[in-house]
Amino acid sequence: MEKSLLEIKSVSKQFGGFAALSGVSIDVARGERFGLIGPNGSGKTTLINCISGVLPNDGGSIVFDGEELSGLPAYQRTRRGIARSFQIPRPFASMSVLENLVVPLEYVVHRGSLHLADTEAEAMEILRGIGLADKAATRSNQLSQVELRKLELARAMAARPRLLISDEAMAGLSSNEVSEVLEILFKLNAAGITIIMIEHIMQAVMKFSQRIVCLDAGRIICEGTPGTIVANPEVQKAYLGA
Amino acid sequence: MLRFAIGALGVLGLVAALPLVVHNEYWFFAGYVVLQLIVLATAWNILGGYAGYVNFGTGAFFAVGAYTAVALYKAFALPLGLQILAGAAASGLLGFGVGMLTLRLRGIFFSIATIAVAIVLETVVLNWHYVGGAKGLPILRPAETPFFGSYTVWLFFVMTVIAVIAVGAARYVETSWIGRGLRAIRDNEGAAECSGVPTLKLKLAAATLSGALMGAAGAPYAQYLSFIEPTSSFSLNHAVNALAMPIIGGMGHWMGPVIGAVLLGTLQQVVTVTVSSEVNVLVVGVMLVVFVVAAPEGILGLVKRWKKASSK
Numbered sequence: 001m002e003k004s005l006l007e008i009k010s011v012s013k014q015f016g017g018f019a020a021l022s023g024v025s026i027d028v029a030r031g032e033r034f035g036l037i038g039p040n041g042s043g044k045t046t047l048i049n050c051i052s053g054v055l056p057n058d059g060g061s062i063v064f065d066g067e068e069l070s071g072l073p074a075y076q077r078t079r080r081g082i083a084r085s086f087q088i089p090r091p092f093a094s095m096s097v098l099e100n101l102v103v104p105l106e107y108v109v110h111r112g113s114l115h116l117a118d119t120e121a122e123a124m125e126i127l128r129g130i131g132l133a134d135k136a137a138t139r140s141n142q143l144s145q146v147e148l149r150k151l152e153l154a155r156a157m158a159a160r161p162r163l164l165i166s167d168e169a170m171a172g173l174s175s176n177e178v179s180e181v182l183e184i185l186f187k188l189n190a191a192g193i194t195i196i197m198i199e200h201i202m203q204a205v206m207k208f209s210q211r212i213v214c215l216d217a218g219r220i221i222c223e224g225t226p227g228t229i230v231a232n233p234e235v236q237k238a239y240l241g242a
Numbered sequence: 243m244l245r246f247a248i249g250a251l252g253v254l255g256l257v258a259a260l261p262l263v264v265h266n267e268y269w270f271f272a273g274y275v276v277l278q279l280i281v282l283a284t285a286w287n288i289l290g291g292y293a294g295y296v297n298f299g300t301g302a303f304f305a306v307g308a309y310t311a312v313a314l315y316k317a318f319a320l321p322l323g324l325q326i327l328a329g330a331a332a333s334g335l336l337g338f339g340v341g342m343l344t345l346r347l348r349g350i351f352f353s354i355a356t357i358a359v360a361i362v363l364e365t366v367v368l369n370w371h372y373v374g375g376a377k378g379l380p381i382l383r384p385a386e387t388p389f390f391g392s393y394t395v396w397l398f399f400v401m402t403v404i405a406v407i408a409v410g411a412a413r414y415v416e417t418s419w420i421g422r423g424l425r426a427i428r429d430n431e432g433a434a435e436c437s438g439v440p441t442l443k444l445k446l447a448a449a450t451l452s453g454a455l456m457g458a459a460g461a462p463y464a465q466y467l468s469f470i471e472p473t474s475s476f477s478l479n480h481a482v483n484a485l486a487m488p489i490i491g492g493m494g495h496w497m498g499p500v501i502g503a504v505l506l507g508t509l510q511q512v513v514t515v516t517v518s519s520e521v522n523v524l525v526v527g528v529m530l531v532v533f534v535v536a537a538p539e540g541i542l543g544l545v546k547r548w549k550k551a552s553s554k
Contacts, residue, residue, distance in 0.1 A: 090433035108438035
């Protein structure tokens, strides 16, 4: 059997006396579309902060492609192939859309070895793929909500990840815009990128994910296919409002 | 790059030829201060403007450069070039050290630490009798130098070289991937780190370079005044000027601090001669408030806006 791309083993995280994560273990296979759901405060964002290195995990281990990540700073994890988008878009506001993508291309992919014009051409290619090419020269603080969400994904893509973590990339979008973002994520997955999707829009998670984990109060309460998750009484009670 | 190099060489050539046409030494004496401000403002902008980490301790970095030079001059009679290199190295190390202690934390901790460093170091120097302590130390500098004649003119040329190096370094940082990394840190440090930017390393590099340039600006200070004492060396005025000039000129571009320093520095010299040296800080304060309120992107921002409006 092929080894998992990401192995999270008994990861815990405390904030003072509050246990945000308690012994969470998840395996994500290569090329998988993986959904992470749960009510607000269940530990979803804390978990992806621990995976991406924004927060250190207090206990357990996070292994990516056979390498232990605990203790590595976020930028090293990005360089190893983990990229993420943020729940609340965090563009580099003083830069153009194109420059936003040049940063990860320079720091992760080329490490300053490629000429700026060539890096910009590469960034432009990613923008074309994601449908933001016409905004390349626009300052990122002048984008609409859906454009900001796309920029988050495009910037994560510019880091040439093997694992992309999409943190509520569809929050606040109309149904047409949700479909647009979902299509982008399907396209990226078809290109071989493993994707972890954190989302509250259930139709989107169910449609996208091959496997889903539901967290509640920092613990896994259910894991399985979308059908299993929906039918689980604990998930219904904790999250689906049954 | 080539255009900048030709421009820099042109400036140095012009400055070297100035003594042939300008015979009043006062212009060099006053010009030295403006050049010193260009170096301080440019150095401050590398960390404060590009990365968004505000240094309130410019005086400490400046004075460490000055006192390192004085101590080495007194101990070994080192030539000015080596004094400047040693002053830059000492202040660069200080920048690295303060950065190591505080730049792991985000926000204002670095700013607070730089104020604390200035106070601690000033207290140390006040009690360091080898370099004069609180009483200060007179310096006997050579009266004449070959080619330039007057030592003041020579120091003016030396400070021009330091200013050209400082501006060149800032321009390189700004236009390279290092500059884009620093801007990403300023815009959103968390997102920068997740985009592969080694934020701590970049901030440390910027703090070291910025500190080193401030130290280089301070190293000839005692030779310039023929005297050194802690109060003026560590003065908060250095910090106010270094911060105000990039804000007034425009922090996003290497030319901003140069424009701010030339404008404000010249105005300060005029005010010193015509009104009083005490009014200097008032001039800086008023201009700072005006620009922060009316033109937060500085003079360069105003020019950009004007160009945009006139092209419509």
